[in-house]
Amino acid sequence: MNLEAAIKHFSPKSLMISDSSRATASAALTGTDVMAALGMAQARAELGFALFFAKHMKDRQSRDKAVKLLAQIAMKIAPVTIGKVAGRRMAQAMLVLCGQAVEVYCRTADDPHARCPQCKGRRKVAAIALANGGGVVCDYALMGFAEEQFSEPDERECPRCHGTGLKASPSSRAYRAVNALLPELPQRTWSLNWKPLYEELISRCEAEESQADAQFMRITRGDTMAA
Numbered sequence: 001m002n003l004e005a006a007i008k009h010f011s012p013k014s015l016m017i018s019d020s021s022r023a024t025a026s027a028a029l030t031g032t033d034v035m036a037a038l039g040m041a042q043a044r045a046e047l048g049f050a051l052f053f054a055k056h057m058k059d060r061q062s063r064d065k066a067v068k069l070l071a072q073i074a075m076k077i078a079p080v081t082i083g084k085v086a087g088r089r090m091a092q093a094m095l096v097l098c099g100q101a102v103e104v105y106c107r108t109a110d111d112p113h114a115r116c117p118q119c120k121g122r123r124k125v126a127a128i129a130l131a132n133g134g135g136v137v138c139d140y141a142l143m144g145f146a147e148e149q150f151s152e153p154d155e156r157e158c159p160r161c162h163g164t165g166l167k168a169s170p171s172s173r174a175y176r177a178v179n180a181l182l183p184e185l186p187q188r189t190w191s192l193n194w195k196p197l198y199e200e201l202i203s204r205c206e207a208e209e210s211q212a213d214a215q216f217m218r219i220t221r222g223d224t225m226a227a
């Protein structure tokens with residue numbers, strides 16, 4: 001069982017297994033098992049879990065926790081040049097930078113403002129629309145075809161968002177946030193030293209969430225549950 005499937009078994013408020021999900025739940029796992037597995041995996045992959053809840057449950061507390069934990073990592077991996085510029089404001093600067101990284105990471109296509117303008121968050125576009133020059137999602141009726149002629153249209157990964165369903169998020173936003181704290185930070189220095197760290201932190205978020213998911217799957221498979 002992966003994390004996303006586990007969360008679907010719980011109603012968000014009571015954290016109780018809902019009746020409808022019991023039938024589809026893995027036969028060997030009871031609600032108590034899932035709760036225990038969540039707790040165990042959470043202890044082993046704290047940041048990944050916080051990111052998961054921040055992203056998929058839009059949980060504010062988890063988001064704040066993720067930012068703090070990521071900032072601890074950022075302090076360790078930040079190049080010396082960044083420390084020199086930030087000086088005594090280093091910890092605060094890393095919190096701002098990580099806040100931006102976590103915010104970008106937590107965007108989902110559920111949010112209309114974050115959706116890719118080409119595929120509208122669908123992650124795919126009809127191949128025929130691409131052949132016609134792209135830019136618009138294929139409208140069969142407009143093209144004079146009956147929709148049923150294309151009951152299963154050939155769909156391709158959206159070329160604009162590369163299948164994420166999300167609008168591009170320019171790093172200039174993160175620069176402005178850091179710049180508000182460090183007004184003397186020139187754009188050139190940002191691009192050279194800070195932007196790579198910012199991008200690395202976003203990738204780190206992905207890696208940490210996958211790790212949390214892998215931990216949870218390993219535990220619910222029973223490899224370590226009994227140990």
Ligand SMILES: [Zn+2]
Pocket residue numbers: 116117118119120121122123124158159160161162163164165166
């Ligand atoms: Zn797209």
